[in-house]
Structure formats: structure tokens, C-alpha cells
Amino acid sequence: MIKKFLIDYPIAAALEAGKAILNIYNSTNDIEVVHKADDSPLTKADQAANDVINRYLTQTEYPIISEENKQIPYEVRKNWDSCWIVDPLDGTKEFIKKNGEFTVNIAFCKNGKPTFGVIYVPVSRELYYGDVDSGMAFKTMVSSEHTLVTPLFMSSDRLQPANSPSTSLKLVGSRSHMNPETEAFINKMQNQFEKIEIVSKGSSLKFCMVAEGKAHMYPRFAPTMEWDTAAGSAIVEALGLKVTTGNTEEPLVYNKENLLNPYFLVSM
CATH class of the missing domain: 3.40.190.80 (D-Maltodextrin-Binding Protein; domain 2)
Known part of the structure; x- marks a missing residue:
């Protein structure tokens, strides 16, 4: 099992980031959009979520690769054996369309391999998380305040993929x-x-x-x-x-x- 603080920080960050996103999502019918150099859309919600996540993850010893952070040269990154990889608001186009299909993504990676991942869906308040070393993944529902109301890693929340398809x-x-x-x-x-x-x-x-x-x-x-x-x-x-x-x-x-x-x- 991954170290506890490497679970607690990203989950807390994802939940608080989701709350920050929804504050903007629900505040106005017109979402202000700017475009980055690659023409991908950016909103205040992307930036607000990124600020929240950075505040949590910088308390750990591991560096962060985030879509909304300044990108770090590979000459520096190639020496990292572990890092966080973050998309503060995945599905910005869905956010702008207001169809609810956007997420907060946070992963911990070691030697080029994601070992723990968190995906939070702010609109439905579904929290997905998986630990590769333990071979388990879960979906936990959280409160309307975007806080945990049941313990993590409950057997009743454990995910199960479909059986192999036949026809x-x-x-x-x-x-x-x-x-x-x-x-x-x-x-x-x-x-x-x-x-x-x-x-x-x-x-x-x-x-x-x-x-x-x-x-x-x-x-x-x-x-x-x-x-x-x-x-x-x-x-x-x-x-x-x-x-x-x-x-x-x-x-x-x-x-x-x-x-x-x-x-x-x-x-x-």
C-alpha cells in the first residue's frame, strides 16, 4: 500500500479543487474563456483548481507536473524518480458546455509508472481512486460539501470491471x-x-x-x-x-x- 500521506493529500486536494470549480461553474451562465498558445481553452476554474492542488501537493517532497503550471525542462525532470501529474480541470470544453462531464485528475508516479490515481467528478460528487500496488480501486460518494462521509477503501465501494465480452x-x-x-x-x-x-x-x-x-x-x-x-x-x-x-x-x-x-x- 502506498504511504498514507500520498493518499490523503491528493484526495483532499481533489475534493477542495472540485468545490472551487463548482463555485465558478454555478455562479454564472457565461463562463469567461481565454485560449492558450496551443488554442486549448482556459477558464478561471482551471486556475482556481490548480492553486488549490498546488497548495496541498507542495507540502510533500515530490515535484509536480500540472497542465496549468509552468512546464519544467526535461533536463530537470529526467532526474526525478517520483512526481505528481495533475490536470486541475480535465474536460474544460465539457465545463464550458455545462454538461457536467469534467473531472479533477491527480496521479502519483514512480519511475514513469502511475502508482496511485484520483479522479473526482464535482457535479456528481463521485470520487474514484486506485492503488496499483494493492491491486484495488474504489468509487466513494462524498457530501454536498465535497467532504468524505464514509471511510476510504471500504469493500462496498470497491470497483469491479466487466467480465470478458463474448458476443x-x-x-x-x-x-x-x-x-x-x-x-x-x-x-x-x-x-x-x-x-x-x-x-x-x-x-x-x-x-x-x-x-x-x-x-x-x-x-x-x-x-x-x-x-x-x-x-x-x-x-x-x-x-x-x-x-x-x-x-x-x-x-x-x-x-x-x-x-x-x-x-x-x-x-x-
Whole structure:
């Protein structure tokens, strides 16, 4: 089991960040949006959540890779054996659309591998977390004040993936990234299964759907960054599921020189 403070800090940070996000989400019908250099959207909620998370995680000895922090050169990062990887508001486009499908993602990584991950869904108050070393992942409901009301790691909260599909396969995909590569993968699966069902979800909720057995696979043949996937990778890998690169079938590696992920597949 991972050290207790490496569980308590990210969970507390995720819950408080979720509360900060919802304060902005619920305060106005018009969400102010600016665009970063790569044209991705940024809101005050992204920045508020990042401030909260930094306040918690800087109390640990480990450095932080966050989408909203200034990026640290690889010449420095390559010497890290452990770090946090954070997306303070994953699904900013979903946040702007006000469909509720956005999350707070925090992962602890050691030697390029996520070992503990937290995904918090502020609108539904669902807290997902997984510890790879113990081989367990959980979903805990929290209060309307975004605080824990039951102990963590309760057996009743333990996640269970779906059984291996026989005739019917359920895939989860992005609302925004149904491209030719994804369609080609679906066509390939149609040769193996009698029925293919495709469910669309935003943000890292796609990992969560596989983790709790609502989908069998998550093919991602579109760009993602490490902070989009690290927490979800930890949660599904804690359940014995695989996150493999599309071209080599090797596990995703983190704290790479280029923080852009290759295409990948979440599967059994």
C-alpha cells in the first residue's frame, strides 16, 4: 500500500479543487474563456483548481507536473524518480458546455509508472481512486460539501470491471474525437463481435467507465497529454486492466521528454 500521506493529500486536494470549480461553474451562465498558445481553452476554474492542488501537493517532497503550471525542462525532470501529474480541470470544453462531464485528475508516479490515481467528478460528487500496488480501486460518494462521509477503501465501494465480452462489446469514446483511426478500430472489432455498443463520455470519465464495468474498452486514437491520462491509468491498472500504446502494445510511460501521449487502448 502506498504511504498514507500520498493518499490523503491528493484526495483532499481533489475534493477542495472540485468545490472551487463548482463555485465558478454555478455562479454564472457565461463562463469567461481565454485560449492558450496551443488554442486549448482556459477558464478561471482551471486556475482556481490548480492553486488549490498546488497548495496541498507542495507540502510533500515530490515535484509536480500540472497542465496549468509552468512546464519544467526535461533536463530537470529526467532526474526525478517520483512526481505528481495533475490536470486541475480535465474536460474544460465539457465545463464550458455545462454538461457536467469534467473531472479533477491527480496521479502519483514512480519511475514513469502511475502508482496511485484520483479522479473526482464535482457535479456528481463521485470520487474514484486506485492503488496499483494493492491491486484495488474504489468509487466513494462524498457530501454536498465535497467532504468524505464514509471511510476510504471500504469493500462496498470497491470497483469491479466487466467480465470478458463474448458476443457483445461495449466501447467508450470521446464526444469530440471520433476520427478515421477510431472508426477503423470499431470496424475491426465488428469482425470479432456480434454487437458493438459505443458510449460517449467526456474527460477522464472514460477510464472510470471501464473501471466500474460500464465498458469493456477505451480506444484513444487522438492526442492526449500525460495529465489527461495518468490518474485514469492508475485506477484501471489497479484493477488488472491494461493501458497500452497503439503501435507497440507497451504500457504508457510517464514523465517523458515529450509529455504528449501516443495513441493508446484501455483493455482487459
